[in-house]
Amino acid sequence: MGRWRETVVILGTVAFLAAGCAHDPEERRGSIYEWKANPTAENVARIRALLEDVDRDVRATALNVLVTLDVEDSADIALAGLRDGDGFVRATAAKLLGDLGRQEHAEFLVERLSEDREPIVRQRAAEALTKLGGDAALAGLADGTGDPDDDVRLAAVKGLRKLDPGFAKPLLVRLLFEDARWEIRVQAATALGLCRDPEVSSALEAARADPNEFVRSAVANALRHLESALEEDREASKDEPS
Secondary structure, eight states, X not given: OHHHHHHHHXXXXXXXXXXXXXXXXXXXXXXXXXXXXXXXXHXXXXXXXXXXXXXXXXXXXXXXXXXXXXXXXXXXXXXXXXXXSSHHHHHHHHHHHHHHTOGGGHHHHHHHHHHOXXXXXXXXXXXXXXXXXXXXXXXXHHHXXXXXXXXXXXXXXXXXXXXXXXXXXXXXXXXXXHOSOHHHHHHHHHHHHTSOOGGGHHHHHHGGGOXXXXXXXXXXXXXXXXXXXXXXXXXXXXXXXX
């Protein structure tokens, strides 16, 4: 009788596990979207349970849907996603934190930008910091201009250009002359042209000799934009009371 009961327990456990594994990851992801379309408390709980799924795509989908649904603990869920063992999930979490737009999350994204082993996570962190803005984001993006990955550096330079092109002028000048990727040199030139600082004119003039035509074009445009902005500043200063 004891062995019979033990066999029943084992078979029941196997049946339970088989039922739980009956659907492949693509089917589980499809279920998440079905539950999203009808976000009852029960369906949200089902999605939440899949944050622990063995498949990284399922976890990332559950994470994305819960934050998109703006559940009460969206931020906590996204922050937990930054600690996931898979880079794709961490990248998804970084992107979602940028979408949430809370500057208090910048420190966590700066950490990912500086320390994560996966370039895609660092890139998404840089892009998210660009959405958040603020001093911490600027400092993190400035550090990101030295990243070994081209796409991460490009995202960091784009972020500086958008948030505050004058924040890291020496770093941008270095990239303009030293970075091997022409797209990054284009972004550096564009940012320098927006900083309204006459001291960068000499660097831009020297960069006219860049071997890449797109960089040379960006440099010419940056010089025109800079001169126009400086002229506006000179005219404005004339109108100020002495």
